[in-house]
Amino acid sequence: MTDKQPIVVMKGITIEFPGVKALDGVNLRLFPGEVHALMGENGAGKSTMIKALTGVYKIDAGSITVDGKPTQLNGTLDAQNAGIATVYQEVNLCTNLSIGENVMLGHEKRGPFGIDWKKTHAEARKHLAKMGLDHLNPRAPLSSISIAMQQLVAIARAMVIDAKVLILDEPTSSLDANEVQDLFAIMRKVRDSGVAILFVSHFLDQIYEITDRLTILRNGQFIKEVMTKETPRDELIGMMIGKSAAELSQIGAKKARREIKPGEKPVVTIKQLGRKGQIEPTNQDVYAGEVVGFAGLLGSGRTELGRLMFGADKPDHGEYMLNGKKVNIDSPYVALKNGIAYSTENRRDEGIVADLTVRQNMLIALQAIRGMFNPIPKKEADEIVDKYMKELNVRPPDPNKLIKNLSGGNQQKVLIARWLAIQPKLLILDEPTRGIDIGAKAEIQQKVLELAAEGMGVVFISSELEEVVRLSDTITVLKDHKKIADIVNDDTVSQATIVETIANSGKEA
Amino acid sequence: MSSAAVTPKAEKAKGGKFDAQMIPTIAAVVIFILMLIMGQVLFGTYFRLGFISSLFIDHAYLIILAVAMTLPILTGGIDLSVGAIVAITAVVGMKMLNGGTPAPLVLVVMLLIGAAFGLLAGVLIEEFNMQPFIATLSTMFLARGIASIISTDSLTMPANNGYAWIGGEGWKIIDNPKIANDLSINLGVIIAIVVVVFGYILLHHTRTGRTIYAIGGSRSSAELMGLPVKRTQYVIYLTSATLAALASIVYTANIGSAKNTVGVGWELDAVASVVIGGTIITGGFGYVLGSVLGALVRSILEPLTTDFGVPAEAVQIVVGVMILIFVVLQRAVTAFKKE
């Protein structure tokens, strides 16, 4: 390996945003014919690093060398010209155009009368075939193929420029196991043709399956570059979160399970509740004081079920019972009125109201169910805000700051306060700890347990099996828009139990 | 490792032949034909060659404006300044002609004025993040205001101006013995046809055209794909404004006079043409030929409403309702497609 020359060398990369150093002297080397993974927790600086390499962000210090030449990257076009192609987590193609047009956009074959579509489509077919996608009709609309397939088309598109470097930013997050294997097949093809691949994924299994080399980042700092084969998992995790393996096993002892007494009535029961294309008809009980974990991969239907239970999407099937009484939850307003709250996984787009203050963000749901023209008395409002600022330890402790100026973790706390302010009987938390720092994470996990102990029913949705297993009383496992198992979370249950459940369910079917 | 590993799932193209998004365009064709037939059956003049000829000659400007408006709307933008650009270029053109400036120079100046407003709109949209409708609303007021400053009189073309031939009688292709029933064409119509061909080639056979569609599909995707989004946006607003100036030339040559109030509301006629022709108001889907069809529907509305005895005041309402119906139809189709 030592004889190889890196194709890209990024040295001492520093990027500053107002008030924070997103990257501080980070190094990265990409070798031809290798898959290189950028590792780190959320907020470690992975996506900033990628944006520096794709020319989206300008670097404040450091150097980028491509093919031995120092390179300035101002904009995506520069990066493309330097032979760096990128495929993002969300498919960045145009669904209003055909597959072939998407592949060839900006590289159409031209004849004497402008674009020669025959040649262009033939060329598109060639590029698709290179990726083993020869069964796709380039003239078919992009919207006619699945998201997973679109992701593969995006790779074909990226490779049209004969890229030397291919960046894949969390391409697997919405793919199922088979689709991931398709993707890996293509990645191996591309790698074997001598391209350097930079791969980002949160799934450790995938990292160990496909990558050759790892660069670990933490809090915007460069930690280490290692070979995948020579690095055990616990060591890798330790480097990512800054704790040794021994320390890791310390945190997160499982909580004692809340036993459901015979004859006890659930707070919420759904019967065959479903919505076409999102989640198949599902039964679910949630008891007072119980934490129900929803586990499953992205796209398994875990979020869809949560949204349905909140009325964020209208169910087209089934019944909803609240304390044994039938209710019709068809909008968030009705849900909140009935004491059901849902904290979204998409904090930025569906959670915070960025330009309002922390105080307004905390009170807005309570205000909405009281009615527009029935303002919350100032004294009551003060008490509520004061209580939750303290209880949830919101930093900085100034309720009149705009919520957009808070860190992710503190925004999350404010949102949880918003839902607690309506004193819900059922609180659905979708990925409440995603993308926030470890301190806030622990505080939120602690709060979930406290709330359950006080008698609230909690649905805890998370992609991190570890916290689901640790916090839940029962675990609902979902896959392919369907509930596949209810697991009573006793001492015999571990992350492995859930992984096996998900893996085995496909085989039976 | 081969293609066999790829899951054979949802790969087949949807229907292929029929696309729900075609419904508004088909509706426009049907409406146009129905309007023609209705006019013929009730008033007996609509199939006459003379009628068809004057429909094209009198509305060549609208066809040009419809093509111009198609570009920004395809990206999800809009150019509200086209009517006002017609006004300012018309007023300036007439002033210059009356001042004895040679016609070719006048034409060039008019086109340059249009281009200048397009450039300004482009700068406001791309450099200062103004929404297209606000930016072009501003340039619309600016253009109309400057036109009013230059003159509020009705300006007539001087005799022997070397300009009017663009919109003149033209040539008779079929010379019928009956009066006013010749199939004729003039340079204005030819210019309109050339513009349509230009629009078609631009959109379907150049990379700029494909970028326009890509922006309409998703601007951020287009940017991440490394397409020259910014440059294309400039091209769009420059083209639409310059074509508006061209429409002004064709129109004034045909009418022989100009006033600062000419072209009031034409931006809406152009929007109506584009929308009726099947271009989605939110961008990403549509075609120039549809807009031409829309312009014809809009054009035939006038004689039809007159023949029906609808007061001229109400035509605006009819146009408004038509745009509304088509926009709602688009919305329904888009929602249906999502399902």
Add this chain to the structure above:
Amino acid sequence: MAAAEKKDDKNNVVAKLLGNNLTWSVVALIALIIICTIVDHQFLNLSWNDNTGGLAGPLITMLQESARYLMIATGMTLVISTAGIDLSVGSVMAVAGATAMQLLTNGTNVWVAILVALAIGLVIGSVNGVLVSILGLQPFITTLIMMLAGRGIAKVITSGENTDASQVAGGEPLRWMANGFILGIPANFVIALVIVIAVGLVSRKTAMGMMIESVGINQEASRMTGINPRKILFLVYAISGVLAAIAGLFATASVMRVDVVKTGQDLEMYAILAVVIGGTSLLGGKFSLAGSALGAVIIAMIRKTIITLGVDSAATPAFFAAVVIIICVMQAPKVHNLSAELKRKRALKDSQKAVAA
């Protein structure tokens, strides 16, 4: 120590004042008045007119004219706050004015005429509201259509005439509304001010204002908090329709004549400008009714200035367009970032120097 703190406080107050849009609006207003006074030394003169029972003078006519802008700017502020726009206000003015004048000439009781005019404004606003909120159409295209159709409706109401009700008996209350005085101050200005304050109180003392802003900032997040964004959107367009109708009454009642082409023409631009001057972003979110009200008065003052300076009134739209462009350019993130970027660069250099040292 204490003194230093006090000085800091003082600096803060100054900085706050300088950063406040209202301050700059007031400065602009005063500057315009000064310019006018220099050109026309009589500009600040106020006299008492016994015939009308009110003050007279250039400033007073300016206030009289500002009443209509206050109305449409208030409606426009709420609409823009939801990240929308209402381009139909000018046409609604024409429709409302046409309705009132036509009814008066037909011999209808003046109060009925006023109520019907307001009701029609409400109906048009509600139609806008339904199209935007329930059908989900883009606000600018919806209200653009209504701007076109509204002119047509006004013309249909008057059969294309410019209906003149000045000779009709019984129109006094309407006439007073536009030309009368309350305690010496123009009645229409007082009425407009009362309405602005009422809207301000309702929006800020209840949760209406916050909910409007919330919908404008993030519609989906608002829905998830139990707010019904459709209701809010419908509400703001309906309010804007009614207020535009009042503006239409002000505009036509001053001469008791509607001009179906000119009444309310270009006024959507004035309203947008007033809102922008007032510091409400065209992208929606936080709004300031006080800012917009001041903006409306500034618009009237700019028009007065144009007349005082003897500039051709035909230049007005071009002038306003230029002002909008300048303000939008100044608000553009690029210009803001420019100064932030410079600061960042400087700070970076400083820190590098510090490291080197």
